[in-house]
Amino acid sequence: MDAPEKFVALTPETLPKRLGDLPALTHRLGGDVSRWQVREVGDGNLNLVFIVESPHGALIVKQALPYVRLVGESWPLPLKRSYFEYHALTRLAASDPGIVPVVHHFDEQQAIIVMDYLTPHVILRRALIEGRALPDLGVVMGRYLARTAFRNSDLCMKTRDKKQAVALFADNVELCDITENLVFSDPYFAAPMNRHTAPQLDGLVAILRADRDLKVSAQQMKHKFSAQSETLCHGDLHTGSIMVTETDIKVIDPEFVFYGPFGFDIGMLLANYWMSFFSQRGHEAGGSREMLRRELLDIIVDTWKTFSATFTALWHSERRGILYQSNLFEAQGDGLASDQALHHVLHGIWVDMLGFAGIEIHRRILGLAHNADFEKIDNPDVRAACEARALKFGRHITVNRDALDDLAVINALAARLDQDVVT
Amino acid sequence: MDAPEKFVALTPETLPKRLGDLPALTHRLGGDVSRWQVREVGDGNLNLVFIVESPHGALIVKQALPYVRLVGESWPLPLKRSYFEYHALTRLAASDPGIVPVVHHFDEQQAIIVMDYLTPHVILRRALIEGRALPDLGVVMGRYLARTAFRNSDLCMKTRDKKQAVALFADNVELCDITENLVFSDPYFAAPMNRHTAPQLDGLVAILRADRDLKVSAQQMKHKFSAQSETLCHGDLHTGSIMVTETDIKVIDPEFVFYGPFGFDIGMLLANYWMSFFSQRGHEAGGSREMLRRELLDIIVDTWKTFSATFTALWHSERRGILYQSNLFEAQGDGLASDQALHHVLHGIWVDMLGFAGIEIHRRILGLAHNADFEKIDNPDVRAACEARALKFGRHITVNRDALDDLAVINALAARLDQDVVT
Numbered sequence: 001m002d003a004p005e006k007f008v009a010l011t012p013e014t015l016p017k018r019l020g021d022l023p024a025l026t027h028r029l030g031g032d033v034s035r036w037q038v039r040e041v042g043d044g045n046l047n048l049v050f051i052v053e054s055p056h057g058a059l060i061v062k063q064a065l066p067y068v069r070l071v072g073e074s075w076p077l078p079l080k081r082s083y084f085e086y087h088a089l090t091r092l093a094a095s096d097p098g099i100v101p102v103v104h105h106f107d108e109q110q111a112i113i114v115m116d117y118l119t120p121h122v123i124l125r126r127a128l129i130e131g132r133a134l135p136d137l138g139v140v141m142g143r144y145l146a147r148t149a150f151r152n153s154d155l156c157m158k159t160r161d162k163k164q165a166v167a168l169f170a171d172n173v174e175l176c177d178i179t180e181n182l183v184f185s186d187p188y189f190a191a192p193m194n195r196h197t198a199p200q201l202d203g204l205v206a207i208l209r210a211d212r213d214l215k216v217s218a219q220q221m222k223h224k225f226s227a228q229s230e231t232l233c234h235g236d237l238h239t240g241s242i243m244v245t246e247t248d249i250k251v252i253d254p255e256f257v258f259y260g261p262f263g264f265d266i267g268m269l270l271a272n273y274w275m276s277f278f279s280q281r282g283h284e285a286g287g288s289r290e291m292l293r294r295e296l297l298d299i300i301v302d303t304w305k306t307f308s309a310t311f312t313a314l315w316h317s318e319r320r321g322i323l324y325q326s327n328l329f330e331a332q333g334d335g336l337a338s339d340q341a342l343h344h345v346l347h348g349i350w351v352d353m354l355g356f357a358g359i360e361i362h363r364r365i366l367g368l369a370h371n372a373d374f375e376k377i378d379n380p381d382v383r384a385a386c387e388a389r390a391l392k393f394g395r396h397i398t399v400n401r402d403a404l405d406d407l408a409v410i411n412a413l414a415a416r417l418d419q420d421v422v423t
Numbered sequence: 424m425d426a427p428e429k430f431v432a433l434t435p436e437t438l439p440k441r442l443g444d445l446p447a448l449t450h451r452l453g454g455d456v457s458r459w460q461v462r463e464v465g466d467g468n469l470n471l472v473f474i475v476e477s478p479h480g481a482l483i484v485k486q487a488l489p490y491v492r493l494v495g496e497s498w499p500l501p502l503k504r505s506y507f508e509y510h511a512l513t514r515l516a517a518s519d520p521g522i523v524p525v526v527h528h529f530d531e532q533q534a535i536i537v538m539d540y541l542t543p544h545v546i547l548r549r550a551l552i553e554g555r556a557l558p559d560l561g562v563v564m565g566r567y568l569a570r571t572a573f574r575n576s577d578l579c580m581k582t583r584d585k586k587q588a589v590a591l592f593a594d595n596v597e598l599c600d601i602t603e604n605l606v607f608s609d610p611y612f613a614a615p616m617n618r619h620t621a622p623q624l625d626g627l628v629a630i631l632r633a634d635r636d637l638k639v640s641a642q643q644m645k646h647k648f649s650a651q652s653e654t655l656c657h658g659d660l661h662t663g664s665i666m667v668t669e670t671d672i673k674v675i676d677p678e679f680v681f682y683g684p685f686g687f688d689i690g691m692l693l694a695n696y697w698m699s700f701f702s703q704r705g706h707e708a709g710g711s712r713e714m715l716r717r718e719l720l721d722i723i724v725d726t727w728k729t730f731s732a733t734f735t736a737l738w739h740s741e742r743r744g745i746l747y748q749s750n751l752f753e754a755q756g757d758g759l760a761s762d763q764a765l766h767h768v769l770h771g772i773w774v775d776m777l778g779f780a781g782i783e784i785h786r787r788i789l790g791l792a793h794n795a796d797f798e799k800i801d802n803p804d805v806r807a808a809c810e811a812r813a814l815k816f817g818r819h820i821t822v823n824r825d826a827l828d829d830l831a832v833i834n835a836l837a838a839r840l841d842q843d844v845v846t
Contacts, residue, residue, distance in 0.1 A: 153650075154649045167590035167594060170587070181745075189751055216763050216767065219747045219751065222746060223746050223747075227576075227652050227653045228651055229650050229651075322645070328612055332632070334633070336635065337639055340636075341642055344639065344643065345646075
């Protein structure tokens with residue numbers, strides 16, 4: 001069997017026959033494939049996702065398709081993204097055990113990953129739209145972000161391993177290309193795939209697309225995206241890539257993985273919290289969302305606080321890489337030198353985080369891939385008002401990222417904008 | 424012949440027999456190998472270098488050894504660096520035609536590169552020690568630095584090609600490791616392979632090794648070295664990697680090639696000019712070097728000025744990469760937005776350049792690999808005085824890189840330090 005197998009997409013009908021021999025599956029589902037129940041549930045933009053259940057258990061079978069599911073076969077996308085996702089899942093699991101679903105099987109040729117079925121988890125975005133927050137979110141995600149950022153960088157890894165990781169993920173060209181275009185550039189000119197709530201936002205969109213400082217800032221963040229290979233980034237860490245119960249939080253779908261800036265993932269995630277915040281005015285038919293709004297701002301503060309504290313603790317306990325070596329600092333009796341270096345690194349992450357956050361907000365309102373947080377607001381006037389506040393906020397934090405030092409100030413600004421009457 | 428050939432080092436005796444069948448050589452030297460004259464002339468730290476001459480012509484045969492020649496077999500170093508050097512030579516030639524020797528043959532297995540013999544070229548460092556400057560140096564090297572920096576980056580390349588280049592050169596681990604240790608860290612603590620002019624410099628060395636701001640800055644530059652993969656860097660661009668005649672300038676030996684910051688190569692090179700400047704007081708037995716000192720400072724100004732002007736011209740004529748796309752700026756009638764972005768990019772390069780320059784000066788005086796500019800000053804008191812001025816200058820430009828905006832000011836500082844009586 002030297003010839004490569006031809007890729008064939010799974011269906012609920014063919015899946016039991018095709019995967020029914022694999023111990024990784026039969027061990028958990030039982031060998032009687034006639035009792036496997038298969039549903040295709042992929043509602044994302046790119047892949048097939050099957051839930052396979054039997055009386056013995058349940059698993060997720062995720063298969064990449066050779067094109068963008070959201071758009072169709074006219075937009076081809078290599079199956080190899082499944083390979084990058086697999087390697088990302090492995091590394092994220094090693095960096096923060098328990099944070100990603102356990103992988104049981106990987107088939108590179110058929111672009112199939114078999115992993116734990118998370119139940120009764122729901123997508124965080126859905127919970128937030130429905131009005132539920134999770135008190136642990138900031139702590140768990142802040143810790144995850146710091147652990148994965150620190151442990152996959154030259155602060156911690158052997159330099160050979162880090163350079164090999166950079167080379168491995170540098171090949172994830174097509175998915176980076178999506179980010180490069182859809183996130184950093186398309187929103188700022190009349191790109192064909194853009195859409196926005198019109199005509200309500202037309203005026204503001206024109207202002208933003210003529211905003212020199214904003215566009216230069218967006219490109220500066222793109223420059224960092226493309227050339228600041230500090231650590232392993234999930235690459236698409238929004239609230240749709242997090243699954244939650246009252247007591248558990250899991251990160252999924254790291255197929256946009258790349259080596260990038262320390263501040264990228266955390267910036268993307270905080271942006272999605274801020275968007276959820278600004279969207280809540282459109283979801284108050286069932287009652288005020290004031291409490292959730294406050295909780296969201298608290299989650300944002302907790303995320304950064306925990307990120308910063310965890311990164312600091314790892315700096316002192318696991319800094320065995322080639323950067324900021326202790327033999328230059330602590331070993332010479334100057335621990336404060338190490339703190340000085342740390343504070344500069346954290347400051348750089350902070351600034352980048354704000355830059356990426358603002359851009360992410362813009363692309364979710366002006367670009368191709370919108371967030372359900374806003375999309376599920378039926379009244380276009382209400383939706384546009386929420387989106388306009390978010391757009392202005394995003395512009396402010398990106399352009400002024402060097403001058404903003406305090407999340408309390410930034411959140412106060414969000415709260416004030418949220419009460420503005422948009423005209 | 425599927426089995427890999429075993430690596431065997433060339434000798435002047437075996438070279439004609441081993442390479443005498445290759446058309447790349449016989450075409451230039453003639454097929455009668457009995458008339459080939461072979462001399463081993465490698466005086467660098469790492470490799471064998473042969474000049475092969477015949478009545479018909481002459482070639483250079485460079486072969487890597489599986490260890491560091493300067494240190495011996497106790498320090499192994501992979502032959503693959505020859506592969507990276509070959510690919511670097513190819514890319515540098517494409518970016519700035521004529522700047523590197525023409526390659527006629529590459530044997531990956533035997534780590535052999537056959538290329539033009541440059542004659543009557545001399546190593547630039549030797550010319551500077553002997554008191555000769557070259558008026559074109561600043562213009563030619565500034566242009567080379569800008570062309571190679573710009574054309575191998577996401578400003579110009581297809582992003583797929585750039586990411587493939589990053590992955591390719593990320594494997595040059597061992598040579599990057601040398602830079603990571605010898606340049607950025609060893610000089611700042613009592614590393615085993617360090618040496619300096621003692622006891623004259625002992626006091627200053629202790630001060631520098633206790634200098635918190637300096638050490639943090641050095642590690643910040645190392646952070647950029649390891650994670651700012653903007654463009655193809657030569658990696659070891661000192662005045663020993665440049666060969667010159669009165670009318671020609673060639674760059675050689677890019678085996679330390681890596682993807683790194685725009686400001687790296689230019690910072691290393693200017694550092695070597697400043698070191699030449701500070702060393703001249705030790706070479707005045709044959710007469711004053713005042714004229715050369717002034718020429719060196721002019722070369723530094725010309726290099727940056729030409730770099731900046733060439734980079735600017737390429738920004739406007741060849742910016743077809745994913746960064747700072749013209750459809751966001753010029754295509755929307757806002758050319759000034761593009762200039763704004765350019766000026767921020769150039770400012771970042773400038774700051775990095777100063778940071779790298781100061782560190783390079785330190786490692787050449789405190790680390791393992793010293794420069795002949797200082798080493799050839801026999802009187803240790805005179806040498807130490809020259810070195811001390813350079814060390815202080817290096818500390819100043821690295822630590823204050825954000826606050827220094829003008830080469831005239833920096834050069835005036837160098838000139839003032841150069842007249843200090845060192846105690």
